[in-house]
Amino acid sequence: MFNVSNSYNKLNKVLMHRPGNEVLVVTNENAAQYCFTCAVNLDRFQYEYDCFLKCLRDCGTEPVLIGEVLKDDTEAQSYIAKRPNVLYTRDLAAMVGTGIVLMGMQAKCRKWDQWLVRRVAEKLDMPVHCEIGPDGILEGGGVEFITDRAFVAGFCDRSNEIAFEKMKKSLLGKQVDELVVVMLPEGTIHIDGHFLPIDKNLVIANKSYLNQYPCVIYREDAKPRYTWFVEYLEQKGLDIIDITFEEGCNCAANYIQVGPRKLVGYEGNDRVEKEIRKRGGTVITFPGKELIKGRGGPHCMTCPLDRAKNEE
Numbered sequence: 001m002f003n004v005s006n007s008y009n010k011l012n013k014v015l016m017h018r019p020g021n022e023v024l025v026v027t028n029e030n031a032a033q034y035c036f037t038c039a040v041n042l043d044r045f046q047y048e049y050d051c052f053l054k055c056l057r058d059c060g061t062e063p064v065l066i067g068e069v070l071k072d073d074t075e076a077q078s079y080i081a082k083r084p085n086v087l088y089t090r091d092l093a094a095m096v097g098t099g100i101v102l103m104g105m106q107a108k109c110r111k112w113d114q115w116l117v118r119r120v121a122e123k124l125d126m127p128v129h130c131e132i133g134p135d136g137i138l139e140g141g142g143v144e145f146i147t148d149r150a151f152v153a154g155f156c157d158r159s160n161e162i163a164f165e166k167m168k169k170s171l172l173g174k175q176v177d178e179l180v181v182v183m184l185p186e187g188t189i190h191i192d193g194h195f196l197p198i199d200k201n202l203v204i205a206n207k208s209y210l211n212q213y214p215c216v217i218y219r220e221d222a223k224p225r226y227t228w229f230v231e232y233l234e235q236k237g238l239d240i241i242d243i244t245f246e247e248g249c250n251c252a253a254n255y256i257q258v259g260p261r262k263l264v265g266y267e268g269n270d271r272v273e274k275e276i277r278k279r280g281g282t283v284i285t286f287p288g289k290e291l292i293k294g295r296g297g298p299h300c301m302t303c304p305l306d307r308a309k310n311e312e
Contacts (some may be wrong), residue, residue, distance in 0.1 A: 088110075197261045
């Protein structure tokens with residue numbers, strides 16, 4: 001039922017959470033504590049989210065909604081009612097191969113939220129590879145498939161080396177062949193604002209930002225190899241759509257990939273969209289002026305559960 005081995009094949013199922021009244025917990029006074037910029041208009045927030053859901057469904061993607069899966073779980077529903085960041089399902093878990101990895105959250109406004117995904121996994125008979133927390137820190141926005149069975153993890157403000165060791169032990173040589181750990185500049189919370197594979201030979205990336213420090217490549221039964229991430233991508237023959245830091249902040253690398261070179265994202269990244277279309281891609285957009293107040297994009301709000309297998 002569930003299998004994800006890259007970031008760009010057709011997206012069949014995706015774990016999401018439609019925001020409800022829990023978003024009203026966020027006020028202008030406490031917004032920073034919840035990683036929001038300010039309080040939001042709930043009606044507008046939900047409207048934009050529903051536009052997002054429609055885009056996904058129109059692309060043949062089935063949203064698996066946490067609130068619906070756990071609708072009869074009173075403990076989970078009571079918990080969600082005070083946790084406005086649950087809609088950012090990407091950070092809570094990552095489907096790697098045929099099982100899920102439960103992440104270890106750093107921010108207090110997200111701490112322990114991943115247990116909701118464990119409840120979902122139990123309900124849907126979804127295998128769990130490992131749990132990164134509580135000693136390991138790594139969030140789902142900090143990891144991504146690069147190509148088939150090659151996986152990247154960002155060494156950023158919300159990660160630690162304990163998490164990488166757990167990933168290596170649980171996944172390397174089993175679900176992935178390569179684990180690449182990329183050191184990111186201080187102040188970076190995730191890699192997904194700066195790097196996004198959109199086909200087997202095409203990625204969106206902020207080259208200068210990702211190349212500031214070296215990365216390390218782990219393979220089973222091999223010594224670690226140290227290099228630079230952009231050079232690693234180029235050696236794999238990947239075409240790179242280079243973006244600026246400002247474009248990254250505007251979610252230019254925060255689309256959700258619903259198929260090879262087919263993306264869904266916020267309106268407003270005209271230059272990057274043009275570069276994608278020049279390469280034969282498709283970009284479907286929806287309004288996000290209210291949603292962005294939660295400091296997350298479409299990639300942040302989606303945790304892929306199943307992608308089509310390669311036909312080759």
